[in-house]
Amino acid sequence: MQANKSSKLLILGGIFTFLFLYVPLILVILYSFNDSRIGISWVGFTLKWYKVLFADSQLMSAAVNSLIIAFVASFFSVILGTFAGVALHKYKVPLLSSLIMIPVAAPELLVGVALLLFFLLINFTLGYVSIVLAHIAFCTSFVTLAVKSRMVGIDNSIFDAARDLGANSFKSFYLVLIPSILPGIIAGGLMAFTLSIDDFVITFFTAGVGSTTLPLSIYSMIKMGVTPEVNAISTIIILFTLVITSLASKISPQLFK
Amino acid sequence: MTILQIKNVTKNFDDSVVVDNISIDINQGEFFTLLGPSGCGKTTLLRMVAGLISPDSGRIFLDGKDITDLPPEKRPLHTIFQTYALFPHLSVFDNIAFPLKMAKWDKSRIVTQVEELLEDVQLVKFKNRFPHELSGGQKQRVAIARSLVDRPKLLLLDEPLSALDARLREHMHIELVKLQEETGVTFVYVTHDQQEALALSSRIAVLNGGKIEQLDVPTKVYSKPKTYFVADFLGKCNLIKAEVISTTNDAVTLKIAGYINLEVKCEYAANYKIGQKGWYSIRPEKIRLNREEVENTDLYRAQAKVLGYYYYGNDTLYEIELGDNLVLKVMLGNTKSVEPKFFNEETMVHMSFDPHAGSFIAEEL
Numbered sequence: 219m220q221a222n223k224s225s226k227l228l229i230l231g232g233i234f235t236f237l238f239l240y241v242p243l244i245l246v247i248l249y250s251f252n253d254s255r256i257g258i259s260w261v262g263f264t265l266k267w268y269k270v271l272f273a274d275s276q277l278m279s280a281a282v283n284s285l286i287i288a289f290v291a292s293f294f295s296v297i298l299g300t301f302a303g304v305a306l307h308k309y310k311v312p313l314l315s316s317l318i319m320i321p322v323a324a325p326e327l328l329v330g331v332a333l334l335l336f337f338l339l340i341n342f343t344l345g346y347v348s349i350v351l352a353h354i355a356f357c358t359s360f361v362t363l364a365v366k367s368r369m370v371g372i373d374n375s376i377f378d379a380a381r382d383l384g385a386n387s388f389k390s391f392y393l394v395l396i397p398s399i400l401p402g403i404i405a406g407g408l409m410a411f412t413l414s415i416d417d418f419v420i421t422f423f424t425a426g427v428g429s430t431t432l433p434l435s436i437y438s439m440i441k442m443g444v445t446p447e448v449n450a451i452s453t454i455i456i457l458f459t460l461v462i463t464s465l466a467s468k469i470s471p472q473l474f475k
Numbered sequence: 476m477t478i479l480q481i482k483n484v485t486k487n488f489d490d491s492v493v494v495d496n497i498s499i500d501i502n503q504g505e506f507f508t509l510l511g512p513s514g515c516g517k518t519t520l521l522r523m524v525a526g527l528i529s530p531d532s533g534r535i536f537l538d539g540k541d542i543t544d545l546p547p548e549k550r551p552l553h554t555i556f557q558t559y560a561l562f563p564h565l566s567v568f569d570n571i572a573f574p575l576k577m578a579k580w581d582k583s584r585i586v587t588q589v590e591e592l593l594e595d596v597q598l599v600k601f602k603n604r605f606p607h608e609l610s611g612g613q614k615q616r617v618a619i620a621r622s623l624v625d626r627p628k629l630l631l632l633d634e635p636l637s638a639l640d641a642r643l644r645e646h647m648h649i650e651l652v653k654l655q656e657e658t659g660v661t662f663v664y665v666t667h668d669q670q671e672a673l674a675l676s677s678r679i680a681v682l683n684g685g686k687i688e689q690l691d692v693p694t695k696v697y698s699k700p701k702t703y704f705v706a707d708f709l710g711k712c713n714l715i716k717a718e719v720i721s722t723t724n725d726a727v728t729l730k731i732a733g734y735i736n737l738e739v740k741c742e743y744a745a746n747y748k749i750g751q752k753g754w755y756s757i758r759p760e761k762i763r764l765n766r767e768e769v770e771n772t773d774l775y776r777a778q779a780k781v782l783g784y785y786y787y788g789n790d791t792l793y794e795i796e797l798g799d800n801l802v803l804k805v806m807l808g809n810t811k812s813v814e815p816k817f818f819n820e821e822t823m824v825h826m827s828f829d830p831h832a833g834s835f836i837a838e839e840l
């Protein structure tokens with residue numbers, strides 16, 4: 219009886235958490251199809267906000283910018299973060315391990331201001347390059363963490379075994395090390411991609427004038443109120459994220475156990 | 476013929492000697508065991524042979540060739556690690572094929588060779604599984620197959636069975652000995668389990684504190700321990716303080732526990748001076764207990780009081796007290812077909828043993 223009661227409680231708790239997480243998202247999706255510019259009452263189904271959205275060339279080019287930035291930033295942060303994660307696991311340098319956490323733990327505002335000051339100090343012109351560099355900087359921390367925590371779960375003797383069974387250190391790296399931490403690398407890369415694509419604060423500080431990304435554009439749109447176009451673009455972003463994660467888990471199902 | 480020669484090898488970690496000037500010659504086809512307590516340097520010695528760490532001094536020869544400076548992938552030997560070290564992202568088949576791929580074998584030859592090994596270790600059905608889908612014993616067999624698939628000159632095994640339960644371990648003992656005989660590969664086996672060492676090995680080196688205490692065949696190591704440590708570490712042993720009171724060519728007369736005089740056969744009798752201190756060691760199963768007095772005058776005989784007993788199933792361990800607080804352990808086999816009758820506590824019994832069944836261990840050899 220006791221167990222039954224607690225499992226009921228668990229189910230209720232689970233349902234509540236899901237509602238808490240998803241009701242706002244579901245509302246956004248629903249209203250992106252609502253045939254009314256203002257108000258919360260349901261008028262009828264329409265796709266016209268999506269048409270408006272795709273006709274908005276400024277918003278579209280901002281979206282393309284965001285995608286490119288996210289691809290480049292996650293690509294480089296995956297490379298840097300993988301090396302950093304492996305190295306930090308292997309050579310347990312106590313201070314470095316906590317320093318790599320700073321971009322994760324520190325308020326984004328602080329990181330943004332610090333990066334801005336740094337770029338100004340070295341006289342670096344703000345623009346897309348500075349945005350990408352800033353994104354690589356904070357994304358690398360997340361990839362490092364993901365890779366490092368994957369390394370913890372791996373029996374270190376497999377690297378000895380690889381050498382022992384005839385792989386030189388280079389082959390041991392790409393035939394054993396990389397594949398065995400691949401779930402960590404993919405998870406880190408996905409995290410980097412999603413963090414980069416919707417980053418606002420750090421981008422805001424490092425963008426300078428004339429360069430814009432999707433979050434920056436959305437921000438300037440909602441200054442005039444939450445419009446159905448904003449709901450539509452949000453819906454697309456939600457679906458996009460869903461597709462990425464399910465794709466990644468399909469590519470390597472057994473890696474995601 | 477010597478296949479592996481370890482010559483004056485020393486290794487220090489943080490200023491403490493872990494392997495201390497060890498020299499061992501291991502013969503082709505041998506099942507050689509390194510036996511010792513935790514932390515005595517067994518793994519360190521094995522890793523130096525494998526090339527995973529390099530010695531501070533000394534050389535290692537394989538098949539007459541100095542391999543001390545070769546990287547691990549260039550050494551024609553493999554290691555079985557305590558944790559199996561299977562590659563988690565590769566199937567059973569691909570794990571076993573790994574060394575063949577590294578050696579650039581043809582695809583078709585790889586398939587036939589791996590299939591053969593899969594049959595040898597009875598894993599044909601499991602070839603497409605991944606390591607996390609296997610039991611401990613199955614993982615162990617994959618590790619063994621992977622290490623033997625390219626017929627190395629030497630196989631190093633670092634406590635390969637320590638994670639398995641007792642029954643499976645016994646089963647694997649038989650399989651290991653069979654595989655070793657079939658393949659003819661020389662095994663260097665590390666364990667801290669003395670029973671395992673005695674049962675499997677052609678020779679045993681008992682290590683302690685980075686040094687070899689004794690290197691000999693199992694029967695000698697067990698029945699003629701050379702040092703106090705060896706006697707104490709391998710099985711149960713009575714170690715009684717003793718002093719040499721006279722010597723002949725092949726025997727010493729000892730004064731044991733301060734009051735018993737015994738003549739004991741001894742290979743190194745001539746080396747000992749009168750007054751040499753040490754221990755008389757005798758295994759518990761060499762001592763007999765009887766209710767009636769024993770006639771045989773070749774035996775050392777005395778009355779003793781039973782202090783207690785522990786029933787182990789196949790045998791029973793008694794603790795008996797002779798005079799002057801001299802307590803001995805006695806192991807009696809429960810060989811009768813009827814229920815064993817025990818000597819109860821406080822019973823007086825007649826104890827006897829052949830003095831030559833024990834041996835003299837000198838202090839500071």
Ligand SMILES: Nc1ncnc2c1ncn2[C@@H]1O[C@H](COP(=O)(O)OP(=O)(O)OP(=O)(O)O)[C@@H](O)[C@H]1O
Pocket residue numbers: 488489493511512513514515516517518519520667
């Ligand atoms: N990389 C290392 N750095 C520092 N000390 C080490 C290192 N490897 C081993 N040691 C030390 O060397 C000693 C011997 O270690 P080793 O692993 O060889 O023991 P072992 O005989 O295999 O023990 P066990 O039966 O517990 O496996 C230990 O005291 C250990 O702490």
Ligand SMILES: [Mg+2]
Pocket residue numbers: 517518519633
């Ligand atoms: Mg060890």
